[in-house]
Amino acid sequence: MDTPGSEGEVSAELGRLRASIDNLDAALVHLLAERFARTQQVGELKARHGLPPADPDREAEQIARLRRLASQSHLDPEFAEKFLVFIVTEVVRHHEALTRQPD
Amino acid sequence: MDTPGSEGEVSAELGRLRASIDNLDAALVHLLAERFARTQQVGELKARHGLPPADPDREAEQIARLRRLASQSHLDPEFAEKFLVFIVTEVVRHHEALTRQPD
Numbered sequence: 001m002d003t004p005g006s007e008g009e010v011s012a013e014l015g016r017l018r019a020s021i022d023n024l025d026a027a028l029v030h031l032l033a034e035r036f037a038r039t040q041q042v043g044e045l046k047a048r049h050g051l052p053p054a055d056p057d058r059e060a061e062q063i064a065r066l067r068r069l070a071s072q073s074h075l076d077p078e079f080a081e082k083f084l085v086f087i088v089t090e091v092v093r094h095h096e097a098l099t100r101q102p103d
Numbered sequence: 104m105d106t107p108g109s110e111g112e113v114s115a116e117l118g119r120l121r122a123s124i125d126n127l128d129a130a131l132v133h134l135l136a137e138r139f140a141r142t143q144q145v146g147e148l149k150a151r152h153g154l155p156p157a158d159p160d161r162e163a164e165q166i167a168r169l170r171r172l173a174s175q176s177h178l179d180p181e182f183a184e185k186f187l188v189f190i191v192t193e194v195v196r197h198h199e200a201l202t203r204q205p206d
Contacts, residue, residue, distance in 0.1 A: 014148060021142060045116060
């Protein structure tokens, strides 16, 4: 692959890459919105039936699965695991708020 | 919407929601892999041309845009911002490693 040379070429290439990243981020936000709607439902279901918000077994399975998927996609499995832990931490924080203040 | 009653119904509903969450997580991992490939290219381009790995102006624009998209998707804008900061922090960590050890 050619290496862009002049300042204008570098700037154009950076612009193209950033446009792709922006598209991917929009898709990620929409998927996160959908995921969050589903975990809200899980949280409400658990709160109604007195189930604990966190589930370490389920979380361990999710981590193992996402690490496998990440490896297949040439994504650093550590990154995928950190990502899931980040998401789950946020979700549990919301679930705990729900449990404290059932609507 | 009906509230599931018996333990079996609750368990079935939880299983359905978790299957959706697993599908969404697989999609998220694949999009993250694609995003990461693009930011690797950005990092390599910047490293080759002596540009700094972090770009606070670009990051501020990304945060403002993702917060708008999140609001439109009924996702907590704070969550979207934390998500982007998490991703960008990871990416900058990788870029800095590239800058220290150019290949």
